[in-house]
Amino acid sequence: MDIERIRKDFPVLSRTVRDKRLVYLDNAATTQKPSVVIDAIADLYRRYNANVHRGVYLLAEESTQAYEDSREAVRRFINAAGTQEIVFTRNASEALNLIAYTWGEANIKAGDEIIVSIMEHHSNYVPWFRLAQRKGAVIKIVPSRKDGLLDMDAYRSMLSDKTKLVGIVHMSNVFGTINPVREIVSLAHRHGAVTVVDGAQSAPHMKVDVQDIGCDFFALSGHKMLGPTGIGALYAKKSHLESMEPFLSGGEMILRVTLDSVVYNELPWKFEAGTPNYEGAIGLKAAIEYLERTGMDAIESYERELTVYALEQMKTVPGIYIYGPLDAAHKGGIVAFNIKGVHSHDIGTILDSEGIAVRAGHHCAQPLMIDCGVSAMARASFYFYNTRQEIDLLVQALKKAKEIFGHVA
Amino acid sequence: MSLEELFKEIIIEHYQHPKNQGHIDHPDATSDGSNPLCGDEIAMELVFDGNRIKNVMFTGNGCSISQSAASLITEAIKGKTIEETRTIMDEYKGMLAGREYNAELLGDLEALSDVKKYPARVKCASLSVAVLDQALQQKK
Numbered sequence: 129m130d131i132e133r134i135r136k137d138f139p140v141l142s143r144t145v146r147d148k149r150l151v152y153l154d155n156a157a158t159t160q161k162p163s164v165v166i167d168a169i170a171d172l173y174r175r176y177n178a179n180v181h182r183g184v185y186l187l188a189e190e191s192t193q194a195y196e197d198s199r200e201a202v203r204r205f206i207n208a209a210g211t212q213e214i215v216f217t218r219n220a221s222e223a224l225n226l227i228a229y230t231w232g233e234a235n236i237k238a239g240d241e242i243i244v245s246i247m248e249h250h251s252n253y254v255p256w257f258r259l260a261q262r263k264g265a266v267i268k269i270v271p272s273r274k275d276g277l278l279d280m281d282a283y284r285s286m287l288s289d290k291t292k293l294v295g296i297v298h299m300s301n302v303f304g305t306i307n308p309v310r311e312i313v314s315l316a317h318r319h320g321a322v323t324v325v326d327g328a329q330s331a332p333h334m335k336v337d338v339q340d341i342g343c344d345f346f347a348l349s350g351h352k353m354l355g356p357t358g359i360g361a362l363y364a365k366k367s368h369l370e371s372m373e374p375f376l377s378g379g380e381m382i383l384r385v386t387l388d389s390v391v392y393n394e395l396p397w398k399f400e401a402g403t404p405n406y407e408g409a410i411g412l413k414a415a416i417e418y419l420e421r422t423g424m425d426a427i428e429s430y431e432r433e434l435t436v437y438a439l440e441q442m443k444t445v446p447g448i449y450i451y452g453p454l455d456a457a458h459k460g461g462i463v464a465f466n467i468k469g470v471h472s473h474d475i476g477t478i479l480d481s482e483g484i485a486v487r488a489g490h491h492c493a494q495p496l497m498i499d500c501g502v503s504a505m506a507r508a509s510f511y512f513y514n515t516r517q518e519i520d521l522l523v524q525a526l527k528k529a530k531e532i533f534g535h536v537a
Numbered sequence: 538m539s540l541e542e543l544f545k546e547i548i549i550e551h552y553q554h555p556k557n558q559g560h561i562d563h564p565d566a567t568s569d570g571s572n573p574l575c576g577d578e579i580a581m582e583l584v585f586d587g588n589r590i591k592n593v594m595f596t597g598n599g600c601s602i603s604q605s606a607a608s609l610i611t612e613a614i615k616g617k618t619i620e621e622t623r624t625i626m627d628e629y630k631g632m633l634a635g636r637e638y639n640a641e642l643l644g645d646l647e648a649l650s651d652v653k654k655y656p657a658r659v660k661c662a663s664l665s666v667a668v669l670d671q672a673l674q675q676k677k
Binding site: 489533 | 539540543544549553574575576577578598599600601602655657658661
């Protein structure tokens with residue numbers, strides 16, 4: 129991959145921050161946008177903006193086509209069987225909530241068991257926690273092992289005929305761990321449980337094939353994969369969507385309304401009430417096409433090299449502790465860490481003064497923070513536009529942070 | 538903007554060796570608070586002698602700014618009357634908001650003046666006064 133050429137596609141990467149060139153290493157929070165995405169959105173508003181699925185005029189036909197083309201792009205990107213299985217949402221969180229409030233509401237009963245892992249982002253924990261509270265169901269947590277991988281033995285032992293749903297993060301937003309979702313799904317199915325894969329971190333960085341994984345539901349977030357904010361998608365097997373009640377109600381999700389009856393729209397529009405974020409979908413399509421041109425396999429292998437290098441170099445910082453797997457074979461480009469005697473917020477500020485953007489805090493994964501015995505971590509997360517040179521700058525700045533705070537016992 | 542401005546020696550000193558850290562046996566007022574976004578935590582315990590703060594101790598967990606601020610502010614108000622404490626708190630909040638302030642009154646707390654240049658960190662420096670304010674409201 130020609131990284132210098134790729135970097136030119138991202139206007140923000142050439143800006144300076146506090147008189148230093150921006151080093152953007154917070155890609156697990158959100159990614160930067162290539163010009164093609166920015167232009168696709170501007171092009172909609174300059175040339176053919178009209179509400180989708182409503183008008184009979186040419187502009188409306190064009191915008192509707194663009195919106196539905198985006199659905200096809202998402203389908204192709206994750207290899208779903210059909211576009212009926214792709215529902216646009218605001219983000220991965222909304223996709224996961226949709227499942228909890230429709231499938232979950234109808235199918236989870238008192239005493240049922242829901243299995244999730246300790247690595248879940250709040251968005252794949254809180255909806256299940258609340259569902260369990262409403263229904264009197266039981267949540268079981270699969271722990272992680274010392275090496276940062278999921279404890280599959282514990283998972284196997286938790287599965288039973290009481291298990292109704294298994295929710296699992298594909299790639300941890302803290303540890304970077306890539307979980308063996310195919311095996312997790314197949315084990316769950318043996319017990320008749322439905323499976324939900326949170327793909328917010330995986331879809332941007334590796335080839336995803338939902339039919340190969342075999343999951344019932346898969347959630348992704350547009351802005352973490354070069355797309356705009358406010359657009360995400362839910363993949364769901366058609367058989368589930370057919371039997372599920374709508375989530376939100378209003379325009380778009382209906383075929384016919386009289387004062388005493390409502391006929392719901394066909395799939396997938398039954399789950400898309402109100403004017404959808406077609407601007408976001410159009411931007412997401414441009415993002416997907418950009419990723420496809422770059423090649424998901426090439427992205428994955430370049431990011432793996434970068435992660436190997438980052439782990440090697442970061443280890444040389446005195447007092448550093450890296451959380452999660454240290455073997456890049458099992459993780460994506462996410463490195464969470466702490467430095468003895470330097471709080472992660474202070475690390476964040478010191479790196480910012482060098483133009484380096486990282487995340488500091490609990491990463492919306494407080495149960496995992498508690499499990500690690502800390503309240504906060506710093507996190508560097510990479511995308512394919514990052515370079516080894518940027519990792520060198522990160523490591524230099526981390527050493528400087530350690531110097532500022534001296535050597536603390 | 539240089540890091541030395543923000544992470545002054547006195548701030549790092551109070552972070553690594555905080556003053557007034559611990560508990561009081563029978564406090565007249567207690568209060569705690571946190572910044573949910575970043576996880577900084579501060580709890581304060583106070584003993585009054587009439588209208589005066591006879592003793593104040595804190596416990597906490599978090600970054601150098603939040604913890605050194607707790608150390609510095611407890612130092613600043615120990616032995617002061619409620620009114621004097623309120624004045625110090627107002628001056629301190631004003632300093633963090635970028636307004637003019639009475640440096641003499643703030644003393645060592647002035648070390649935190651450059652936090653105002655880092656908007657994301659103002660909450661860290663403000664947590665202690667918010668917790669202190671809650672505690673003072675318990676004083677009838």
